Amino acid sequence: xxxxxxxxxxxxxxxxxxxxxxxxxxxxxxxxxxxxxxxxxxxxxxxxxxxxxxxxxxxxxxxxxxxxxxxxxxxxxxxxxxxxxxxxxxxxxxxxxxxxxxxxxxxxxxxxxxxxxxxxxxxxxxxxxxxxxxxxxxxxxxxxxxxxxxxxxxxxxxxxxxxxxxxxxxxxxxxxxxxxxxxxxxxxxxxxxxxxxxxxxxxxxxxxxxxxxxxxxxxxxxxxxxxxxxxxxxxxxxxxxxxxxxxxxxxxxxxxxxxxxxxxxxxxxxxxxxxxxxxxxxxxxxxxxxxxxxxxxxxxxxxxxxxxxxxxxxxxxxxxxxxxxxxxxxxxxxxxxxxxxxxxxxxxxxxxxxxxxxxxxxxxxxxxxxxxxxxxxxxxxxxxxxxxxxxxxxxxxxxxxxxxxxxxxxxxxxxxxxxxxxxxxxxxxxxxxxxxxxxxxxxxxxxxxxxxxx
Numbered sequence: 441x442x443x444x445x446x447x448x449x450x451x452x453x454x455x456x457x458x459x460x461x462x463x464x465x466x467x468x469x470x471x472x473x474x475x476x477x478x479x480x481x482x483x484x485x486x487x488x489x490x491x492x493x494x495x496x497x498x499x500x501x502x503x504x505x506x507x508x509x510x511x512x513x514x515x516x517x518x519x520x521x522x523x524x525x526x527x528x529x530x531x532x533x534x535x536x537x538x539x540x541x542x543x544x545x546x547x548x549x550x551x552x553x554x555x556x557x558x559x560x561x562x563x564x565x566x567x568x569x570x571x572x573x574x575x576x577x578x579x580x581x582x583x584x585x586x587x588x589x590x591x592x593x594x595x596x597x598x599x600x601x602x603x604x605x606x607x608x609x610x611x612x613x614x615x616x617x618x619x620x621x622x623x624x625x626x627x628x629x630x631x632x633x634x635x636x637x638x639x640x641x642x643x644x645x646x647x648x649x650x651x652x653x654x655x656x657x658x659x660x661x662x663x664x665x666x667x668x669x670x671x672x673x674x675x676x677x678x679x680x681x682x683x684x685x686x687x688x689x690x691x692x693x694x695x696x697x698x699x700x701x702x703x704x705x706x707x708x709x710x711x712x713x714x715x716x717x718x719x720x721x722x723x724x725x726x727x728x729x730x731x732x733x734x735x736x737x738x739x740x741x742x743x744x745x746x747x748x749x750x751x752x753x754x755x756x757x758x759x760x761x762x763x764x765x766x767x768x769x770x771x772x773x774x775x776x777x778x779x780x781x782x783x784x785x786x787x788x789x790x791x792x793x794x795x796x797x798x799x800x801x802x803x804x805x806x807x808x809x810x811x812x813x814x815x816x817x818x819x820x821x822x823x824x825x826x827x828x829x830x831x832x833x834x835x836x837x838x839x840x841x842x843x844x845x846x847x848x849x850x851x852x853x854x855x856x857x858x859x860x861x862x863x864x865x866x867x868x869x870x871x872x873x874x875x876x877x878x879x880x881x882x883x884x885x886x887x888x889x890x891x892x893x894x
């Protein structure tokens with residue numbers, strides 16, 4: 441569970457026995473396949489005030505840390521066979537490839553006062569003595585360098601920021617202590633699995649599921665429900681099947697889309713399988729292949745994720761509510777239409793009844809044959825005498841083109857009926873011209889029915 445893997449070199453080279461030990465250790469960790477984190481490797485060179493490389497012709501020369509690391513893992517022996525050389529070089533390459541990071545620190549020469557193996561030496565005092573100043577300073581610098589390289593990364597990860605942060609490691613260690621107290625047979629890998637799953641859930645799943653719900657609900661609200669509302673009538677059986685099929689098709693599309701997004705982010709952000717966030721997958725086979733590279737425990741999480749996404753039923757409930765509202769509105773519309781139809785039928789019946797009564801009254805009026813009369817003043821032009829005259833329906837005004845007589849309509853004083861066209865009009869004085877001189881004569885009055893016939 442350490443955050444730094446330090447290898448002390450004295451002399452400052454990785455000889456064959458040490459190379460074998462490093463190779464076997466790293467290879468054993470990689471073969472386990474379930475310890476998900478590796479520490480950084482740091483080479484600690486003793487008795488070396490600075491990084492020095494020994495050239496066969498020139499001698500010792502000061503080099504940079506990077507150049508020194510290259511020389512440390514460089515073959516320099518001519519006594520090995522070809523197979524041995526290839527084997528040793530392959531292991532060197534493996535050692536430099538597997539750890540997340542390889543660094544180096546150097547320590548100054550050990551002070552003479554520490555050469556004594558006496559267990560009674562007071563190390564705290566000796567290290568802070570003036571004679572040990574250079575060694576103590578190099579020791580402090582080495583410790584700071586080791587601490588600065590703290591953090592772990594998943595093996596095989598090509599994503600450099602993918603480290604377990606120290607605060608998270610402390611939390612992981614606290615969990616480990618709790619589990620050890622509960623179960624003496626616990627396994628550290630279970631904690632690492634839980635750590636990865638917790639990060640997967642909090643950093644990816646919760647966000648992606650929320651976005652999935654929002655996008656599916658928006659599709660149903662803005663597309664499906666809008667189309668249903670514009671239709672303004674309840675759906676038929678075929679339309680219901682078509683709507684349900686559209687929602688299922690969109691749900692399946694979004695489930696595939698967001699599962700693919702979670703796989704891509706998990707590979708990059710959690711497991712470090714990709715050096716950068718990949719593009720969307722071309723098809724289901726490509727997505728499934730990327731999915732199978734994830735740790736088994738995270739693969740199992742996708743069953744719960746799919747269940748959560750398929751269990752989200754608010755869009756379907758919204759459609760059900762919309763269908764209920766359309767049914768209610770349709771019933772109300774039918775009631776309104778029936779009410780209007782009843783009113784219209786009632787009016788038509790009343791009109792028919794009125795027509796029947798009207799026709800009866802017209803017949804009675806024509807049978808009685810009581811002409812409507814008005815009084816005329818004597819002609820002011822020719823002196824023709826005045827008197828009471830019948831009102832006639834002129835040819836020009838009668839729809840039958842004949843002159844008719846007007847009779848009082850149903851013994852009333854307001855209306856009159858023509859005996860030719862049976863038109864019922866209001867009683868009024870029409871212009872009358874003198875039959876002799878054609879001068880318009882003045883109407884003095886219109887007689888009421890009671891005056892003439894009672």
